[in-house]
Amino acid sequence: RPVREKVIQWAKWYERLHQAPQSPPILSYMDGGDFLIIRERRPDAYPMTHKLKGTSRQIYLFCETQRNIQEITARFPSFSASDIEAFLKMMVRKRLVFEEGDKYLSLAVSFRH
Numbered sequence: 001r002p003v004r005e006k007v008i009q010w011a012k013w014y015e016r017l018h019q020a021p022q023s024p025p026i027l028s029y030m031d032g033g034d035f036l037i038i039r040e041r042r043p044d045a046y047p048m049t050h051k052l053k054g055t056s057r058q059i060y061l062f063c064e065t066q067r068n069i070q071e072i073t074a075r076f077p078s079f080s081a082s083d084i085e086a087f088l089k090m091m092v093r094k095r096l097v098f099e100e101g102d103k104y105l106s107l108a109v110s111f112r113h
Contacts, residue, residue, distance in 0.1 A: 012043075013043040014026075016043050024039075024041065024111055025108075025109050026040065026041050027039075027040050027041075027096070027107055027108045028108055028109050028110070028111035029060075029108040029109070029110060029111065030110075030112070031057075031061070031110070034057070035051055035052065035053045035057060036051070036052040036053075036056075036060060036061070037050070037051055038050040038051075038052065038060075038096055038108045039108075039111070040096075040108075050094065050096065055076060056087060058076070059072060059076060059084065059087060059088070060091070060097070060106050060108075061106070062076075063088075063097060063104045063105055064105075064106050066103050066104070066105045067103065067105075068101075068102050068103050068104075069081065069084070069085065069088075069102045069103075069104070072084055072088070072104065088104050091106075092104075095107070096108060
């Protein structure tokens with residue numbers, strides 16, 4: 001029963017966030033070239049924003065396609081695997097990246113006004 005209630009609540013929130021025609025994605029990013037702004041629209045609250053710069057931005061964009069940890073660490077050899085994994089785990093906790101096994105996928109989609 002609690003799961004059913006959560007699904008009903010989520011469906012109401014989703015519908016509210018998509019009421020307006022041409023409403024922006026719930027989780028989107030805008031790329032500023034050397035920084036990335038991730039915007040998460042939330043029901044009954046101000047949008048939450050996250051700013052990524054430098055290598056954090058590059059890793060997030062690299063993971064727009066599902067990548068395993070070996071691919072990510074090979075692409076960014078100047079950073080230790082543990083530092084990269086710590087960043088990715090933080091992004092997973094913030095629900096900005098999906099993790100399955102050793103694979104990661106960035107969840108925000110590109111958005112232009």
